Amino acid sequence: MLEALKQEVYEANMQLPKLDLVTFTWGNVSGIDREKGLFVIKPSGVEYDKLTPDDMVVVNLKGEVVEGKLNPSSDTPTHTVLYNAFPDIGGIVHTHSPWAVSFASAQMDIPALNTTAADTFYGDIPVSEALTKEQIETAYEEETGEAIVKTFKDRGIDPEAVPAVLVAQHGPFAWGATPAKAVYNAKVMEVVAEMDYHAMTLTTRDSHVPQYLLDKHYYRKHGKNAYYGQDNPKSADHK
Numbered sequence: 001m002l003e004a005l006k007q008e009v010y011e012a013n014m015q016l017p018k019l020d021l022v023t024f025t026w027g028n029v030s031g032i033d034r035e036k037g038l039f040v041i042k043p044s045g046v047e048y049d050k051l052t053p054d055d056m057v058v059v060n061l062k063g064e065v066v067e068g069k070l071n072p073s074s075d076t077p078t079h080t081v082l083y084n085a086f087p088d089i090g091g092i093v094h095t096h097s098p099w100a101v102s103f104a105s106a107q108m109d110i111p112a113l114n115t116t117a118a119d120t121f122y123g124d125i126p127v128s129e130a131l132t133k134e135q136i137e138t139a140y141e142e143e144t145g146e147a148i149v150k151t152f153k154d155r156g157i158d159p160e161a162v163p164a165v166l167v168a169q170h171g172p173f174a175w176g177a178t179p180a181k182a183v184y185n186a187k188v189m190e191v192v193a194e195m196d197y198h199a200m201t202l203t204t205r206d207s208h209v210p211q212y213l214l215d216k217h218y219y220r221k222h223g224k225n226a227y228y229g230q231d232n233p234k235s236a237d238h239k
């Protein structure tokens, strides 16, 4: 059943290691057939270079396996919640891509600071609230999905406008009209997160030696009068 969708989801999963979005067996991609109310997802714990289209698992919108010889991804409950809550999405991807996970670990949104972000995300990529110990210990993956939905509801964000989220202390989820588009959005998120990290480091001047102190030591070392801040025409603080 759903052979064409299995092939499409398989190909989307194979993009994850190619795009450096996953390590080992981390991450997963799914795609949905809205007419049949069934989605296809990567099997759990299978190495990407051993995956085949036939390994894909078919799941209904209650999260029940309807076809598959392997166990579905451990994140299947999260995908299930999102397909039910966001009726216009056709594919979902989850990765542990390191720059996005860095923002998730810091519980910080990935801000839209440049056109690279704005071309794909019409606003900041939100981070969810941290899940409670009880949520983690009871139904972690389902609660993860609920935390994502709550983030968009509470903050009034349209999941079509911002097709991505960070789950605090966990990592990124992204979605789109197709599994391939979901993977594209996940990669743009990772690239934007890296760009933002560097931009935010460069602009927080107290995160490194201020220019006028560098100048002062430079001038002392080279026998010139030390200038401080606004007195120094070379300093970014020069008034």
Ligand SMILES: O=C(CO)[C@@H](O)[C@H](O)COP(=O)(O)O
Pocket: 025, 026, 027, 028, 042, 043, 044, 045, 046, 072, 073, 074, 075, 094, 096
């Ligand atoms: O987030 C996690 C585990 O924390 C999962 O996404 C794993 O990284 C992949 O699990 P499977 O899809 O292979 O079950």
